[in-house]
Amino acid sequence: MTATVLPIALALFSLSLLLNLYRLLRGPDIVDRILGLDTLNVNAIAVIVLGGIYMDSSLIFEAALLIALMGFVSTVAMTKYLVRGDVIE
Amino acid sequence: MTLMPQLTHWWPRPHFSLFLLVLWLLLVNSVSPGQVLIGAVLGWLIPFSTQQFWPERPHLHNxxxxxxxxxxxxxxxxxxxxxxxxxxxxxxxxxxxxxxxxxxxxxxxxxxxxxxxxxxxxxxxxxxxxxxxxxxxxxxxxxxxxxxxxxxxxxxxxxxxxxxxxx
Amino acid sequence: MMGESMALPFWLDALIALLLLSGALVALLGSIGLARMPDVYMRLHGPTKASTLGVGATLLGSMIWFGVGHEGLSAQEVLITVFLFATAPVSAHMMARAALHRRVACREGTHGEPWDEMDRLPGYAESSSSSDNQR
Structure with a gap:
């Protein structure tokens, strides 16, 4: 049953990624674009995990972990830059 | 009496150190002695070197x-x-x-x-x-x-x- | 590629399928919210709650899948899940504050007054107001 559901879940997540991309390109404010990018990161993690199940390998979870870490750090850095005009004081 | 402040200076947060050790082991996905050692060193080093950024200690009651x-x-x-x-x-x-x-x-x-x-x-x-x-x-x-x-x-x-x- | 998944007991297979499917649906709902809500503050709600939970459910399904009979439970998945749930509110808060600081307009009919002193950092009241004047 998992084999049947897997492509459907991947398709749904791809649709989510497209919607995030729409918000990333459309804006209108920079904060909207950051929000779009942040959500894109989160959904990309799910796509990687589903890919891991499909390939029967947990090797690429390292990549998912990296995206999770870097996504959070970059979101915080960008918003911090907007609020303070500086990332590191 | 004089030992306690010394100890908290050199090892500021035992709980945080333990948390970092567990985090490291999860991160590398192994419990080999070498990784435990690296985790323990990191668990000590990070709280010690960043303690001046944490002026307020959270105290957990329960x-x-x-x-x-x-x-x-x-x-x-x-x-x-x-x-x-x-x-x-x-x-x-x-x-x-x-x-x-x-x-x-x-x-x-x-x-x-x-x-x-x-x-x-x-x-x-x-x-x-x-x-x-x-x-x-x-x-x-x-x-x-x-x-x-x-x-x-x-x-x-x-x-x-x-x-x-x-x- | 997925030949061995036949070895799973039926109910476990069904549970994993349910988790993957509902996770994808919930995450899609979050993204729909992101795409169709009218202002930044309302858009924040979808991704912070729905997408986090959706990806969390997907990760849980994958944990069970790998934990039962495949490569064994991967600790990194647990770490990713915990990390996502811990960071989602923080990034949402940071983005909301950035939007407040930039005075991004909220939709007409929003109750309450967002701007007074709320876009400044605690403890930096004086220094940040002077930098506001320069802008």
Whole structure:
């Protein structure tokens, strides 16, 4: 049953990624674009995990972990830059 | 008597060190002696070298109750997702969003962080700001029915347990 | 590629399928919220709650799948899940504050007054107001 559901879940997540991309390109404010990018990161993690199940390998979870870490750090850095005009004081 | 301050200077946070060790082992996905050693060194080094950035120590009264709180939060997250899902599928014009000032009674920084995070993860609310005097938390609500009821609900469900656990 | 999944007991297979499917649906709902809500503050709600939970459910399904009979439970998945739930509210808060600081307009009919002193950092009241004047 998992084999049947897997492509459907991947398709749904791809649709989510497209919607995030729409918000990333459309804006209108920079904060909207950051929000779009942040959500894109989160959904990309799910796509990687589903890919891991499909390939029967947990090797690429390292990549998912990296995206999770870097996504959070970059979101915080960008918003911090907007609020303070500086990332590191 | 003179040993204790010495010890807390060289090893400021035993719990945090243990947490970092476990985190490291999860990160490398192995429990070989070498990794345990590296984790232990990191667990000591990071709290020691960053202690001047942490002026205020959180003190945990009851770890068991914190776990219970987390569990209840998880249930609330599941419930709130159903609410938000319904709201998202509605016509956005029928929603009445609003900003609410939530009067804080917590003073500990870590406790405020926990409260703000709990608010962000549950029913249609996102914490958007803390006033400079730390007296108010600005909360954005996706669909505001009754302001007083919302404040009462947050106080009862999250703030009171957090104060008992962390302050 | 997925030949061995036949070895799973039926109910476990069904549970994993349910988790993956519902996770994808919930995450999609979050993204729909992001795409169709009218202002930044309302858009924040979808991704912070729904997407986090959706990806969390997907990760849980994958944990069970790998934990039962495949390569064994991967600790990194647990770490990713915990990390996502811990960071989602923080990034949401940071983005809301950045939007407040930039005075991004909220939709007409929003109750309450967002701007007074709320876009400034606690403890930096004076220094940040002077930098506001320069802008």
């Amino acid at each position: 770890p068991g109750r914190l776990l219970l709180y987390m569990l209840r939060l998880l249930v609330d997250i599941l419930r709130s997702n159903l609410t938000v899902a319904r709201l998202i599928l509605r016509d956005p014009d029928t929603l009445t969003p609003g900003f609410v000032r939530y009067p804080l009674s917590l003073t500990n920084e870590f406790a405020i962080t926990m409260l703000a995070s709990s608010i962000s993860l549950t029913p249609g609310t996102v914490s958007a700001g803390l006033s400079p005097d730390r007296a108010y938390l600005l909360v954005h609500v996706l669909h505001l029915d009754d302001e007083d009821e919302l404040i009462e609900q947050i106080r009862e469900r999250y703030e009171t347990p957090l104060r008992e656990i962390l302050e």
